[in-house]
Amino acid sequence: MVTPVTTEVSQALKKGTVVMGGTFDPIHHGHLRSAVDILDCFQFETLRLIPCFQPVHKGEPTVSAEQRLKMVELGIAADSRLSVDAREILRAGPSYTFETLVELRAELGQEEPLIMVVGMDSFLSLPTWARWQDLLSVAHILVISRPGWEPDFISTLESFYEKHRAESATELQCAPAGKIWMQSFTPLAISSSQVRNLCREKASIAYLVPETIQRFIEAHSLYK
């Protein structure tokens, strides 16, 4: 079944810690615009990007964790509401999201809403994640639209979604964890693999990533 994704501007949520994990190999305007859309739409004060060290579901990243972290730092510099949380890189080993959320929950206490942002493609793969059914015991899940990915769920995910979906985005503010909300934002069909492929083909990556990142990639001869 294809589930509708909300497009209208939701009520301000303000309260809560919002995190967005990714390989960020490299970070691009699809990630950054989504983060800004989330902040503007729900009026959260901050959003933390969490670059993973070792993705558990795909091959090794093309460049080092330090280089990916540096590019995230460069990417967020233009908006003081964005921050980077390097805990998965410092922890090293496979970057299990459940472990990260449990750590965050311990730091935030039991009351603070914790909201994990994932793109639609990541959400569709949720049943392959470690402890996926337990993620909602520590956080809410905010699913954001991504061009090319429809909310067309396999039955396990559909029943999980139906059981936990919020009736309105404001429910994410009323409890520390446990709800799923889907929201549609500026559709930008940009991916890190597209950026890497363009670099390999010696084609321009202008306007897909911030200029600072384009310069960093060129200066360090990345993605050749």
Ligand SMILES: Nc1ncnc2c1ncn2[C@@H]1O[C@H](COP(=O)(O)OP(=O)(O)OP(=O)(O)O)[C@@H](O)[C@H]1O
């Ligand atoms: N253009 C985009 N629009 C919305 N969400 C996105 C977009 N690109 C990435 N995301 C989301 O950001 C998170 C981190 O993505 P990731 O760092 O793997 O980038 P990617 O572009 O998907 O990389 P790759 O092409 O290497 O698979 C994921 O939850 C993903 O769904």
Ligand SMILES: O=C(O)c1ccc[n+]([C@@H]2O[C@H](COP(=O)([O-])O)[C@@H](O)[C@H]2O)c1
């Ligand atoms: O914990 C897991 O089993 C797991 C499996 C797949 C993806 N994730 C996380 O999902 C986020 C997006 O993944 P990716 O591959 O799109 O960068 C990133 O933070 C990953 O660590 C986590």
